[in-house]
Amino acid sequence: MTDLTLRLEGICKSFGSLSVLKDVDLDVNKGETKVLMGPSGTGKSTLLRCINLLDPPDTGRIWLDGREITAKGINVDEVRSSIGMVFQDFNLFTHLTALDNVRIGLVRVKGVDKKTATDMAMEELRRVDLAEKAASYPAQLSGGQQQRVSIARALALKPRLILFDEPTSALDPELTGEVLKVMSRLAEDGMTMVIASHEIDFARSAADEIVFMADGRIVEKGPPDVMFTSPQQVRTRDFFRRIGERH
Amino acid sequence: MLLEGAAETVRLTALMLALGAAVGLPFGVLHVYGPRILRVAVLDPIVVFFRGIPSLVLMMIIYFGASEIGLDLSGFIASILAIGVRSGIYQSQIVRGAIQSVGSGQMLAARAIGMSKWRAIRFIVIPQALRLALPPWSNEYAGVLKESSLAYALGVTELMRQGRYIVARTFGNSLLVYTVCAAIYFVLVFLGIRLLRKVEQRFSVPGFDAAPQGRAFFGRDLESSR
Numbered sequence: 001m002t003d004l005t006l007r008l009e010g011i012c013k014s015f016g017s018l019s020v021l022k023d024v025d026l027d028v029n030k031g032e033t034k035v036l037m038g039p040s041g042t043g044k045s046t047l048l049r050c051i052n053l054l055d056p057p058d059t060g061r062i063w064l065d066g067r068e069i070t071a072k073g074i075n076v077d078e079v080r081s082s083i084g085m086v087f088q089d090f091n092l093f094t095h096l097t098a099l100d101n102v103r104i105g106l107v108r109v110k111g112v113d114k115k116t117a118t119d120m121a122m123e124e125l126r127r128v129d130l131a132e133k134a135a136s137y138p139a140q141l142s143g144g145q146q147q148r149v150s151i152a153r154a155l156a157l158k159p160r161l162i163l164f165d166e167p168t169s170a171l172d173p174e175l176t177g178e179v180l181k182v183m184s185r186l187a188e189d190g191m192t193m194v195i196a197s198h199e200i201d202f203a204r205s206a207a208d209e210i211v212f213m214a215d216g217r218i219v220e221k222g223p224p225d226v227m228f229t230s231p232q233q234v235r236t237r238d239f240f241r242r243i244g245e246r247h
Numbered sequence: 248m249l250l251e252g253a254a255e256t257v258r259l260t261a262l263m264l265a266l267g268a269a270v271g272l273p274f275g276v277l278h279v280y281g282p283r284i285l286r287v288a289v290l291d292p293i294v295v296f297f298r299g300i301p302s303l304v305l306m307m308i309i310y311f312g313a314s315e316i317g318l319d320l321s322g323f324i325a326s327i328l329a330i331g332v333r334s335g336i337y338q339s340q341i342v343r344g345a346i347q348s349v350g351s352g353q354m355l356a357a358r359a360i361g362m363s364k365w366r367a368i369r370f371i372v373i374p375q376a377l378r379l380a381l382p383p384w385s386n387e388y389a390g391v392l393k394e395s396s397l398a399y400a401l402g403v404t405e406l407m408r409q410g411r412y413i414v415a416r417t418f419g420n421s422l423l424v425y426t427v428c429a430a431i432y433f434v435l436v437f438l439g440i441r442l443l444r445k446v447e448q449r450f451s452v453p454g455f456d457a458a459p460q461g462r463a464f465f466g467r468d469l470e471s472s473r
Contacts, residue, residue, distance in 0.1 A: 052359060081361025091356035095452050105360040108370050115301020148408045150356075157360060 003030040004066070005161055005192045006051065011060035013046055020046045021057070028161065031190040035203040035224075038213035039239065044196035045088075047213075048163040051194065052083040065160055081109050084154025084162035089170050090146040092138040098125065098149045099134040102156045110157065123154040128182050144175035144200040148182055169197060179204075179234035198243060202226060212236045253431050259323070259395040259436075263331040264388060270335025273406045275342025278298055280368060290339075295359075297336040303397050305329040310401050322401030330398075334391050341387065345380035346372060378450055385443040394442030408430060 006028040011082040013021040020043045028034055036044045051062060053069065053076045062070045069079045092101050102124050106117035125131045128148035138146055147167055154162050164183070168176040180202045187193060187206045197203060203210055203224055210227040212220045212235075220233045231237050277291050297305075320328075349372050358365035392432035399407040410428040414421050 010394075054355065054358060077358075077361045077363050079361075080359055085356075085359040087352065087359075089352060091352035093353060093356065093371055093375075094350075094444065094455050104370065105362075108366060109361045137453045137455070139452075144418065153360065 003029075005030045005032075005064070006194070007063040008047075009061045009063075011050055011057045011062070012049070013043075013050055013055065013057050014051050021050065022215050022232070024060070024216075024218055026190060026211065026218065030192055031207055032208045033187040033191075033193045033195065034209050034211055035207040036194065036196040036211045036213055037198065037203065037239070038219075042213045043216040044213055045165050048085070048165050048196060049192065051163055052082075052085055054085075077109075081105070081157050082160050084157065084159035085152050086147070086154055086162065086164045086167050088166040090138070090143070090150045092146055092150055092153070094138050097135050097137055098130060098141065098152075101138070101149055102152045105153065105157050120155055121152070124156045125149070127155065128152045129178075141173045142175060144178045147171065147179045151179075151182055151186075155186075155234060161194065162186070163191065164195040164197065166196050166198070168197065200228070200240075200243060212239065214239070248409050248413060249406065249427060252404060252406035253435070255403065256374075256392070256395050256432075257435065259326060259398055259403070260388075260392045262327045263334055263391050263395060266327060266331030267334030267338045267391065270332060271342055272338035274335065274366060275346065275375070278339060279341045279346045280364070289462025291345070291352065294336055297306040297333050302330050302333055302394055303400060305333060306397060306401060322398060322403045326395070326403055327396035329371065330391060330394055334387060337390075338384070338387060341380050341383045342376060344383070345376040348379055349375045375455070378447075378452065378455065381443065381447045381450075385440050388423055388439050388443060392436055392439065393432060 004027060008024055008026040011024040012019070024043075024047060026034075026047075033182070036047065038044060046055060050057045050060075056076075060070070061068055064079065064082070068074075069076075082154070092098075093104065096104060099121055102121035102186075103114075103117045106112040106120055107114060121237050122131060122134065123241065125134055128151055130145060130148055130152065131140060133145060133149075138149070141149065151162075151167075151183065167183070168179050171179065176199065180199060183193070183195070184202070184206045195203075195207075207224050209221055210224050211218055212227065212231070212233075214235050220227070220231060220236045222231075227236065228240055231240065274290060278286055295388040306326055309329050310320060310322060313320040313325065353371050353375065354367055356365070357371040362370070386456075395405060397408045398405050399411070402408070405413075406428055410424050414424050417424075
């Protein structure tokens with residue numbers, strides 16, 4: 001057995017006549033952190049949603065831990081419960097406390113009994129340093145805290161990998177740090193992660209590989225030090241120079 | 248006597264609203280999440296149909312229609328069926344609107360943790376939608392309570408008919424008797440809306456359409472335009 005957690009092969013996705021993903025291949029090994037970068041509207045979010053089948057690909061195949069999840073007859077709900085997802089705008093369940101947000105998947109999806117689920121959920125809240133906010137509702141939390149709760153919600157189901165869709169883009173600059181800190185810690189702990197992000201500093205320190213996408217294709221990929229200093233492709237170079245100037 | 252009538256009015260209203268809710272909730276959910284063909288071919292025409300017919304006419308059709316096919320419905324039952332179903336159709340639209348104002352990200356997040364569509368509706372969307380539906384639902388309560396007076400026409404001895412009996416027996420205290428009836432309706436509506444406001448506060452979630460304190464009866468319009 002290899003330690004390949006995720007394999008994408010020839011992923012294509014269109015919305016109407018708009019072709020968003022064109023023949024994307026990607027392998028993610030267990031414990032790896034891959035950061036997807038590239039201009040907005042390039043298909044990074046769509047690719048993440050293809051992976052957990054929220055928007056199933058039109059063509060192409062996906063394997064999770066060696067099992068093809070794009071095959072016919074696969075239980076998509078079960079697949080999704082083993083892939084965590086963290087959204088740009090958090091999408092915490094607004095009528096539930098932080099604790100219930102983390103616990104509900106355990107109780108209503110995994111069928112864990114309530115007491116065990118409470119213990120597990122508290123453990124995940126501690127992991128994102130929010131145990132003391134367990135009884136708070138989303139509206140009572142800052143954006144950074146909400147995003148950390150949503151990371152705990154994803155962690156609670158013990159996922160094979162976690163997808164992050166621009167997790168800090170909706171946050172004020174002073175709040176991004178606390179979220180990136182939690183994500184860096186997960187990377188060190190060996191969590192497998194695919195992250196769409198524009199955070200260069202984070203990508204440099206936490207990513208095993210940077211995947212640069214443009215116009216629905218993977219243009220180039222490589223380790224951060226190579227990608228940020230001496231990318232091979234003109235498009236990559238231009239992009240990193242432009243977002244480098246902003247920093 | 249009037250109090251007996253008031254009790255009958257409360258019974259009528261409770262049963263009409265209960266039937267209405269039993270019809271309205273599933274209809275509202277199906278309207279949003281059911282197959283399109285069901286909505287276009289079945290639900291929309293039903294809504295149009297019930298919106299276009301006065302409740303009194305509907306009551307007559309059910310009451311006399313039933314006896315025509317050999318089914319002996321009491322006026323009480325016929326009134327509840329007519330107004331209950333009519334209210335159910337209206338309530339389905341309240342539920343539909345409430346579901347549609349729950350953000351689409353909620354469903355997305357629920358599916359992303361592996362909930363099936365129906366579980367996500369049951370555990371994520373509906374608890375939020377019902378909270379949003381409560382304020383417009385209190386209008387429906389007031390409407391049905393007053394509409395229950397139509398049961399008078401089918402011989403149900405509710406508040407209005409008791410008032411009519413008193414007027415007949417005392418030879419023409421109409422103004423006084425009907426004014427007392429009006430006052431009783433008013434108080435029932437007032438108290439009911441106060442109660443619903445309490446329920447709303449009980450289930451309010453911080454930051455999620457929290458019901459402000461007080462001003463339960465007169466303040467509605469002012470508050471909703473905040």
